[in-house]
Amino acid sequence: MNKLILLCTAVILFSCKNENTEKEESSQTNFSTLLKEYNEEGYELDPMMATNAGDSRFNTKFPNVLSEEYKAKKKAYYTKYKTVLTQIDTSHLTETEKMSKAVLLWDCNINLEAMTFNTDLMPLDQMWSINLYFNQYAGGTNAQPFKTVQDYKDWLVRVDAYLIWLNSAKKMMKKGMETGYVLPKSLIVKVIPQFEALAELPVEEHLYYAPIKNIPDNFTKEEIKELTEAYRSMVETKIIPAHKEMVTFLNGDYLSSGRMSSGITDTPLGSEYYAHQVKKYTTTNMAADEIHELGLKEVSRIRSEMEAVKEEVGFKGDLKAFFMHVRTNKDLMPFTERSQVIAFYDSIHQVMKPQIDKLFGNQPTTAFEVRRTEPFREKSAAANYNPGSIDGSRPGIFYTPIPEVEKYNIYDKEDLFLHEAIPGHHFQISLAQENDELPDFRKTLWYSAYGEGWALYTESMGKELGLYKDPYQYFGMLSGEMHRAVRLVVDTGLHAKGWTREQAIAYSLDNEAESEASITSEIERYMANPGQALSYKIGQLKIRELRAKSEELLGEKFDIREFHNQVLETGCIPLQLLEQKIDTWLMAGK
Known part of the structure; x- marks a missing residue:
């Protein structure tokens, strides 16, 4: 009888262990899938991020982030993942997965909070705005590939999409002028030359024509001719006119509406x-x-x-x-x-x-x-x-x-x-x-x-x-x-x-x-x-503070190489999470 009871007990325990293991593996699989889906949908929202990562599937895409359709899609994206994350049980997650959950939740919250402010009415500035970011890819020396004929054609499509954003930016700025969302004059005068530089001939010296000067040797004569004509037309009929229009607008109505104040609290955005x-x-x-x-x-x-x-x-x-x-x-x-x-x-x-x-x-x-x-x-x-x-x-x-x-x-x-x-x-x-x-x-x-x-x-x-x-x-x-x-x-x-x-x-x-x-x-x-x-x-x-704390607590056991590994292995994370990670490492080290 005792042997039978022990055998039954062992079977139950083994069954429970297998069941728990299966649950843990299932939980990790589901969470891993969630993170992959988040990243995939993120690439659709920000296809330039995909290009930077070396993913060529979105190389023609450039969404108009100023459109109401895009903003609704972005809000739904962060809201969906925030809701799902709050329902995930972390007990079966690895330490890396727990960190991923915390980072992702922070990212969803800060992005949703950002969307409550109407910053779209000031879409341009002299250093951070999308036009400057996009222009860095135009010369063919950045992440956008220019190795195949299709690569060259992809960029032409992406430029068309970018020009839609640029036109929307001007509309937003006009609306911003009416409601107090406008740049300081001192910044507007720095933006103007950046557009002027791309509103000038000759085509052969234009930034957006530069990829043609570096066409790979394996392209046929017909392909070279076709692409050269397409890029010349793109610069002459699209890029230069669009930038000329923006120069006229910036030099005229927008500059005259520019504010004399310096701080952001002098706009409707305010201290919040x-x-x-x-x-x-x-x-x-x-x-x-x-x-x-x-x-x-x-x-x-x-x-x-x-x-x-x-x-x-x-x-x-x-x-x-x-x-x-x-x-x-x-x-x-x-x-x-x-x-x-x-x-x-x-x-x-x-x-x-x-x-x-x-x-x-x-x-x-x-x-x-x-x-x-x-x-x-x-x-x-x-x-x-x-x-x-x-x-x-x-x-x-x-x-x-x-x-x-x-x-x-x-x-x-x-x-x-x-x-x-x-x-x-x-x-x-x-x-x-x-x-x-x-x-x-x-x-x-x-x-x-x-x-x-x-x-x-x-x-x-x-x-x-x-x-x-x-x-x-x-x-x-x-x-x-x-x-x-x-x-x-x-x-x-x-x-x-x-x-x-x-x-x-x-x-x-x-x-x-x-x-x-x-x-x-x-x-x-x-x-x-x-x-x-x-x-x-x-x-x-904060990093200095964490190093000093580590040196003090670990004493002779402190290894600067391991400290740097601990800081760097996580990738970019909020400082609060970094401090928690280092504290956990220190307790284990003690």
């Missing part, structure tokens, strides 16, 4: 929108006043370090005079050819290579290049990183504007390379794309507080990487950090404390080594996208 932007870009619940005070403290701290460098190099004069000295020192402007600038960055990389292995256990395999920023945008563009494709076929690219090579100052360029290239954006983005454990949507997700916070954190690693041996280069790092600390003050000043553009410029000039022209461009950047500038310093300070 700025609070949303702060949350979006810092991924925290910090208030604008709290961030402003933090910025003032950081500016004071960094100024004291700058004073020390000034004394080290023996400069006589105050810090503001030293800023001018650094800006105008011809010894820090050694180049006569643009190729020398590219070679300079390559030399920085070579110096770092022996130290990288000591600091990073996981390193990306995605190739990397340094290129000059395209001439059409380099006068108003900052240096930036363009991610490689997920399949590795396209390298990560660090773009640096070189409008006047003789004035290219190198005092802060070691610092810049760390941020925009290695181990900043290139490591962080490429490692996420190469991580097979991450679902596809997390390989292309971007949270500024994490991404820019990581990049700013890497700037402080210069000495560990064999750089900053020249005190001017170390001063460049301090200048970079000061630049981000100043952002905390001036961004909140502009959008929460009633500062004018001129006040913000003056404060920056008092505390930064940048030129007035550069600072003016930066202030106008913050005016165009409230809150984005806060992400860098907030993210950096």
